[in-house]
Amino acid sequence: MSDATRAYLLRRLRLLPLMAVVGIGAGWVVFALEDAPRFLASWTSGWGSPAFIDLVHSSLSGLIYTVGMWNVVLEAKRVLTARWPIATWQTAAVHIVAIASIATLAFVLFKQIDPVLCAVLGLPDNGKEPPMVVIMGVAFVFTAFVTALTYTVEFYQRFRDAEHARLQAELSALRAQINPHFLFNTLNSIAALIRVAPSEAEGVTERLADLFRYTLRASQHPTVTLRDELEATQLYIDIEQVRFQDRLLVHVKVDPTVARAQVPSLLVQPLVENAVKHGVARTDGPCVVRVRAHIAEDAGAGRTPAPMVELQVFDTGPGFDSRDPDVVLKRGSGLANVRDRLRLLYGKAATLSLLADGVVLRFPFRAMELERTGLTGDGLPSDRALGDGLAADDLPHEVTIVSPQTAARDKR
């Protein structure tokens, strides 16, 4: 048995006493609603009296129904969430209908225990029950209501957590952007370029301004398109390339189909910055940073019908000190923040894996209107061309951005 399974079973076991108490309580409530005087009498008429036997009966059926149904619903919810993660209100609705249907069927099955219970307690079989259709209807509506309530509460909690993480990300992104080391070194480069290559100095200044503007604006959007992120990343890469020249080679390869993918804002640039920092800053020689984005081919071996986006950021630096995600991610790093925000948007369907030479993100492909954001543009409604990296709507089949200095070297 795996640790995860054991922990899961243990959690469920701990829930059993609560289930039992709620079940017996529910049995009493039903009894009291049916026949209040008899319910009161059952407490005073002594052991073995017919009223007392009725109390035992209602307690036991309440216990059996509640524990049984509760577990069926939890199990159904677990299996559904694992196979078809909740992404939209529609999937949530499908979940609720499915769970309520399963629970209703289970209810009908549990009802078959009632005659057995009556026989054991020596009670006559209850003949004056409402018709089966009504019972099933009530069971369906009840479970659907409870499930919907649970989902709403979960959604609200997730929303609040997401909001919190977003604010954190906004803060840390701003802090990282206004990374003084990056800023002052870039200003120093500009100061040098003003005399030796004025047009290049102009270019760096513009890119630095665009990058800061993007960061400020994107931090107010919870999600943006992957293309917005890649464009901002390209601004960053262009600046770093001026600083490091031959020591930094960057290859960006993006499958245009994933350009519309919805991602948390300020996701990609921190990953690339991380790669540049660890790659370039820890080796004397040239460092190659590769950024790839495409649809993952083996999307969960047919289990998940939805296509997955795979984003890879690799560098030829010394690699992580450890491949254990807990060790690398625990340091409150930018990487941990990236993983958390991806999780908040896509739940467990999103993964971040550490390889020896980089990071791979996988998350469900959810297309987003390219028009909605376009944060790297200058805001003119008629001008939808967003920067030089990728053109707005007529994306070529495959986009390869190789920075000018690297183009010659890449031919080997």
Added chain:
Amino acid sequence: MLRAVLVDDEPLARTRMRMLLAEAEHEVEVIGEAGSGREAVPLIHETKPDVLFLDIQMPVLDGFDVLDLLAPPRPHVVFVTAYDEFALRAFEVHALDYLTKPVRAERLARSLSRVAAMVAAGTPDAALDGFQATRVGAPVHRLTLRAGRSLRVAEVAEVLAFEAREKLVFARHAGRDYPVDFTIQELETRLPAERFVRVHRAVIVNVEAMRELLPWFSGTYRLRLKDGTEVPVSRRRVRTLKARLGG
């Protein structure tokens, strides 16, 4: 005329410094440039400049590491940094001369007059000496190896063994023995303990380089290293060595 060496891993930063020095009132000749700490150490050794403009944040060997590896006579040093809280604090505490990027011409002129005055009077840089003294005793991770007039920087992990012979300590590195400026006692305390073990009064070996323990006379042993050479092992250190080999 001041003779200067520039050390910065960003080419444009060196370009700017060169331009500023060319325009400075003091006459400064840039006699060498290095794009990494590793290149800087031999360059400084060869050119013996009066003043060093040393960037702090560099890959592998940073500015402080370079300073540690400089054997006397070392040049006057003007540190250059974009922004590094640790470095700025060290500069303030030790009253070291430093420039922040982007470097300003007026500020550079002040550093140059200060250095020029010290060079002319032949006074040593007391602040820098004091700072360097605080770094002595820190773990040694790299060494400068000297062969004739040339000099190179090596990771201590690449050294197979240190052996004292005739009042000198030699590092065995890539098939050659290089004299180093440490005593065996100093090395024993300052080398990474998980990597090096003392096996004899005069010998420290790299754990990774040990190959075979050969019995010798009267309870002593010889230790064969991975390059085929052997070093002596004293009787009382055999047990700890066996424990290291066994573990």
